[in-house]
Amino acid sequence: xxxxxxxxxxxxxxxxxxxxxxxxxxxxxxxxxxxxxxxxxxxxxxxxxxxxxxxxxxxxxxxxxxxxxxxxxxxxxxxxxxxxxxxxxxxxxxxxxxxxxxxxxxxxxxxxxxxxxxxxxxxxxxxxxxxxxxxxxxxxxxxxxxxxxxxxxxxxxxxxxxxxxxxxxxxxxxxxxxxxxxxxxxxxxxxxxxxxxxxxxxxxxxxxxxxxxxxxxxxxxxxxxxxxxxxxxxxxxxxxxxxxxxxxxxxxxxxxxxxxxxxxxxxxxxxxxxxxxxxxxxxxxxxxxxxxxxxxxxxxxxxxxxxxxxxxxxxxxxxxxxxxxxxxxxxxxxxxxxxxxxxxxxxxxxxxxxxxxxxxxxxxxxxxxxxxxxxxxxxxxxxxxxxxxxxxxxxxxxxxxxxxxxxxxxxxxxxxxxxxxxxxxxxxxxxxxxxxxxxxxxxxxxxxxxxxxxxxxxxxxxxxxxxxxxxxxxxxxxxxxxxxxxxxxxxxxxxxxxxxxxxxxxxxxxxxxxxxxxxxxxxxxxxxxxxxxxx
Numbered sequence: 001x002x003x004x005x006x007x008x009x010x011x012x013x014x015x016x017x018x019x020x021x022x023x024x025x026x027x028x029x030x031x032x033x034x035x036x037x038x039x040x041x042x043x044x045x046x047x048x049x050x051x052x053x054x055x056x057x058x059x060x061x062x063x064x065x066x067x068x069x070x071x072x073x074x075x076x077x078x079x080x081x082x083x084x085x086x087x088x089x090x091x092x093x094x095x096x097x098x099x100x101x102x103x104x105x106x107x108x109x110x111x112x113x114x115x116x117x118x119x120x121x122x123x124x125x126x127x128x129x130x131x132x133x134x135x136x137x138x139x140x141x142x143x144x145x146x147x148x149x150x151x152x153x154x155x156x157x158x159x160x161x162x163x164x165x166x167x168x169x170x171x172x173x174x175x176x177x178x179x180x181x182x183x184x185x186x187x188x189x190x191x192x193x194x195x196x197x198x199x200x201x202x203x204x205x206x207x208x209x210x211x212x213x214x215x216x217x218x219x220x221x222x223x224x225x226x227x228x229x230x231x232x233x234x235x236x237x238x239x240x241x242x243x244x245x246x247x248x249x250x251x252x253x254x255x256x257x258x259x260x261x262x263x264x265x266x267x268x269x270x271x272x273x274x275x276x277x278x279x280x281x282x283x284x285x286x287x288x289x290x291x292x293x294x295x296x297x298x299x300x301x302x303x304x305x306x307x308x309x310x311x312x313x314x315x316x317x318x319x320x321x322x323x324x325x326x327x328x329x330x331x332x333x334x335x336x337x338x339x340x341x342x343x344x345x346x347x348x349x350x351x352x353x354x355x356x357x358x359x360x361x362x363x364x365x366x367x368x369x370x371x372x373x374x375x376x377x378x379x380x381x382x383x384x385x386x387x388x389x390x391x392x393x394x395x396x397x398x399x400x401x402x403x404x405x406x407x408x409x410x411x412x413x414x415x416x417x418x419x420x421x422x423x424x425x426x427x428x429x430x431x432x433x434x435x436x437x438x439x440x441x442x443x444x445x446x447x448x449x450x451x452x453x454x455x456x457x458x459x460x461x462x463x464x465x466x467x468x469x470x471x472x473x474x475x476x477x478x479x480x481x482x483x484x485x486x487x488x489x490x491x492x493x494x495x496x497x498x499x500x501x502x503x504x505x506x507x508x509x510x511x512x513x514x515x516x517x518x519x520x521x522x523x524x525x526x527x528x529x530x531x532x533x534x535x
Contacts, residue, residue, distance in 0.1 A: 081316025114502035168224030229276035265432035337394030346386035
C-alpha cells in the first residue's frame with residue numbers, strides 16, 4: 001500500500017522549526033514491508049532537509065494516526081483517529097482498569113471495559129500495528145543514515161553531526177515502541193535496520209529477549225543523545241532514555257522473572273539529583289492545562305506528546321480524543337475549553353474511593369464532575385453512570401482561552417518527574433540496596449503537598465499505599481494497567497472493580513489476560529507467530 005506523508009508541519013514548526021511536504025512509501029501492517037519500493041527511497045534522502053522531516057514524522061506518529069491529522073491513515077483498516085498511538089495507549093492502559101470506562105459500543109470496546117477481549121479485537125490490532133509501523137519507519141531511517149550512505153551523498157560535517165543525534169532519538173523511539181509491544185503482548189518479533197529489505201517472516205523473540213534488546217539500546221544511545229533539557233522541547237534527551245530504562249527495570253520481574261529494583265532506584269536517583277528537570281512548583285492543575293508547555297509545568301515533564309490547536313489537524317486522536325470523549329451529561333464543554341463532548345469516558349467508583357471524601361477532599365487531584373452523574377455504574381453504556389473526570393483541560397492555567405476549541409493545545413505528559421519520585425519510593429520498598437526510606441517519604445510528601453493531601457510517615461509508606469498514590473497522581477496518564485500487573489492486581493480476584501469480568505459488580509478474570517493476545521490479523525500475515533497462552 002502506498003502512503004503519502006503529507007504536510008506534518010505542525011511538528012516541524014513547533015518542535016523542529018521547519019515546514020515540509022514529504023511523499024514516500026512504507027508498510028503499515030506487515031512487520032517488514034514487502035517490496036523495496038515501499039521504503040523511503042534513496043532519492044528522497046538526497047534532500048538535506050529530508051532527515052529532519054522523517055524524524056518529525058516519527059514524533060508526530062505519537063499523536064496523529066495519519067497524514068493531514070486524521071486524514072490518510074497510516075494503518076490500513078483503522079481510521080487516523082482510531083489508530084492514534086496516544087489514543088490506543090489510553091484505550092489499552094486505562095479502559096482495562098478501574099481508572100476509566102467508556103460508554104461506546106464500537107466493536108472491541110466493551111470487551112476492553114470488562115477484560116473479555118479476544119485476538120480479533122480491533123484496538124489491540126491497532127496498537128500492535130501502530131508500534132510496528134513506527135519501528136518500520138525507524139529502521140529505514142537508520143538504514144539511510146549510515147556513514148556510508150551519508151558519504152555517498154556528500155553530506156557536510158555539520159549536518160552529519162546533527163544526524164548522529166537524530167539517529168539516537170530514532171533508536172529511542174523505536175525502543176519505546178518495542179517497550180509497548182513487550183508490555184502488552186510479551187513475545188514479539190524484533191526487526192532492525194540490519195534485517196533484509198523485502199518480504200520475510202521475522203523471528204518471534206521471547207519477552208526476556210525483547211527486554212534485553214530495549215535495555216541494550218537505551219544504554220547504547222546515551223552517548224549520542226543531547227544532555228538533560230538541552231534538546232528542543234518535545235524531543236528526547238539523556239534523561240528520557242534513563243526514565244524508560246528505569247521503567248523497564250521496575251517491571252523487570254514481570255518481563256523477565258528477575259528483579260532489577262536496585263537498578264531502577266539508581267537511575268531514578270540519577271534523574272532526581274543529576275538532571276536538569278525539577279519538580280514543578282505550580283498547582284497540580286497547571287500540569288494538564290492548555291499552556292502546560294510554558295506555565296511552569298514544563299519544568300518536570302521529561303517527555304511530552306505535544307498538542308497545538310492551530311497546527312494539529314487530528315480531531316479524533318491524541319488529546320482531542322481524551323478531552324472530547326470525557327465530556328457529556330450536564331457538563332458544559334466550554335468549561336473545558338472544548339466545542340462539545342462525545343459522552344464516552346468516565347471513571348469507576350473504586351478509583352473515586354481512593355480519595356476519602358470526594359465532596360470535601362483537600363486533595364486537588366480528585367478532579368471529578370459529579371453533577372447529574374451517579375457513582376454507581378449500572379449501565380456502562382450510559383455516560384451519566386460513573387463520575388466524569390476533568391483532569392485535562394483546554395483552558396490556560398490563568399483562565400484564558402486556548403487557541404481554538406475543537407483541537408486542544410494541551411500537551412500529554414508521557415514521562416514526568418513525579419513518576420520518577422514514585423518509582424524511586426517503590427523500588428526502595430521492593431528492596432533496592434541503594435534506596436532510602438527517609439528520602440522516599442520526603443519525595444512522596446513533596447507530591448502530596450502540591451496536591452493539598454496530608455503528610456505521610458515512614459509507617460504509611462507501604463507498597464499498597466504506593467499503588468494507590470500512583471493512581472491518585474498519575475491517573476489517565478497511561479500507566480494503570482502496567483502498575484496493576486506489577487502489583488499482581490490486574491487480573492484474578494484480589495482487586496475487583498465494577499464491570500471487571502464483564503459483570504456489573506465485577507469478578508475475577510483469568511491470569512493469562514495479564515498479556516494481550518497477538519492480533520489474529522498479525523498471525524495471518526506471519527503464520528510463524530505463536531499465540532499467547534489462553535487465547
